[in-house]
Amino acid sequence: MDPMHQFEVKSLIDITIGSFDLHFTNASLWMVIAIAAASLLMLAPAARLIPGRMQSIAEIAYEFVANMMRDTIGEGGRPYFPFVFTLFIFILISNMLGMIPYSFTVTSHLIVTFALALMVFVAATLVGFAKHGVGYLKIFVPSGVPTVLLPLLVVIEVISYFTRPISLSVRLFANMLAGHTMLKVFGAFVVGMGVLAGWVPLVVMVGITGLEVLVAFLQAYVFAVLTCIYLNDAINMHH
Numbered sequence: 070m071d072p073m074h075q076f077e078v079k080s081l082i083d084i085t086i087g088s089f090d091l092h093f094t095n096a097s098l099w100m101v102i103a104i105a106a107a108s109l110l111m112l113a114p115a116a117r118l119i120p121g122r123m124q125s126i127a128e129i130a131y132e133f134v135a136n137m138m139r140d141t142i143g144e145g146g147r148p149y150f151p152f153v154f155t156l157f158i159f160i161l162i163s164n165m166l167g168m169i170p171y172s173f174t175v176t177s178h179l180i181v182t183f184a185l186a187l188m189v190f191v192a193a194t195l196v197g198f199a200k201h202g203v204g205y206l207k208i209f210v211p212s213g214v215p216t217v218l219l220p221l222l223v224v225i226e227v228i229s230y231f232t233r234p235i236s237l238s239v240r241l242f243a244n245m246l247a248g249h250t251m252l253k254v255f256g257a258f259v260v261g262m263g264v265l266a267g268w269v270p271l272v273v274m275v276g277i278t279g280l281e282v283l284v285a286f287l288q289a290y291v292f293a294v295l296t297c298i299y300l301n302d303a304i305n306m307h308h
Contacts, residue, residue, distance in 0.1 A: 075253060076177055076246070096181070099173040103163045110158070130158060134293060141297035145304045152192065153300075156185065157293040164245060164285030168278070176288075177245040179238060186238035189296045197303035208302060237295055241288050248281045 082093035111127050134154045138146045146153075160176060167174025175181050197205040209226040210219070255274040 073250065075249060076174075078178070095173045096175050096178060099166060099175050100163070100181075103159060103166055103175065106162050106166070107155075107158045110162075130154075130161075137290075137294060138297055141294065142301045142304060146297065146300060149196070149300055153293055153296050156189070156296060157289055160185070160241070160292055161286060161289035164289055165282070167245065167249065168282060168285065174245055174249055176241055177249055179242045182238040182242040183234060185241075185292070186234040189237065189299060190234040193296075193299040193303045196300060197306075200304055201306060205303070205306070208306060233299065237292065241292055244284055244288050248277070248284055252277055252281065 079095050080092040081095060081098060084091040084093060110123060110130075113123055131154070134157050135150065138150055138153060142149075163174070163176045166172055167177065197208070201207075209223050209230065211222055211226065214222055252274065255271075255277060
């Protein structure tokens with residue numbers, strides 16, 4: 070059983086407009102499902118007069134991200150809360166949906182995580198220039214550095230800045246890809262080793278599944294935290 074087969078993108082509805090390939094794939098389907106689940110989580114509780122479990126979960130997620138932004142950015146980050154909160158919820162739900170058997174993990178594809186990371190990078194850069202104008206370029210010039218070392222450090226800072234989308238996307242993609250591949254491999258061991266010996270990889274698989282649920286949350290959290298850090302650099306110019 071090929072452990073990489075679960076990551077194969079398959080076309081569900083063939084759509085071609087001129088030279089543009091706009092096929093609706095299984096990845097597209099699960100992104101739509103993630104958005105629908107996120108909308109249900111956030112909007113459905115509002116229709117009830119008596120708070121339920123879904124409203125409690127929504128409020129916990131809201132407060133969690135709000136506190137994270139206050140600690141990272143301060144009050145200046147309040148206008149960007151919807152952006153960070155939407156990213157966190159979408160990534161978290163996408164990661165969790167990927168734990169369902171025979172589902173599809175959209176965050177295990179680099180093109181998806183890179184698109185999210187690039188959106189964060191562009192947004193933070195636009196915020197920086199909107200707040201500080203051309204003065205935002207000072208972020209590439211570390212303070213208190215000897216003049217002789219300044220050209221070298223500016224180059225390093227520029228490279229570091231423009232590799233942010235790569236590091237941000239690869240971190241999420243690699244963790245989700247590796248975890249689900251490992252689950253598939255141990256699942257094949259359980260089937261292949263039979264009833265007598267299969268319980269050993271089964272126990273390991275249960276442990277890895279629990280770990281993967283934790284990783285799914287942690288990766289959404291890390292993505293959101295790094296987004297806050299990039300926005301903090303853009304807003305407060307702490308460097």
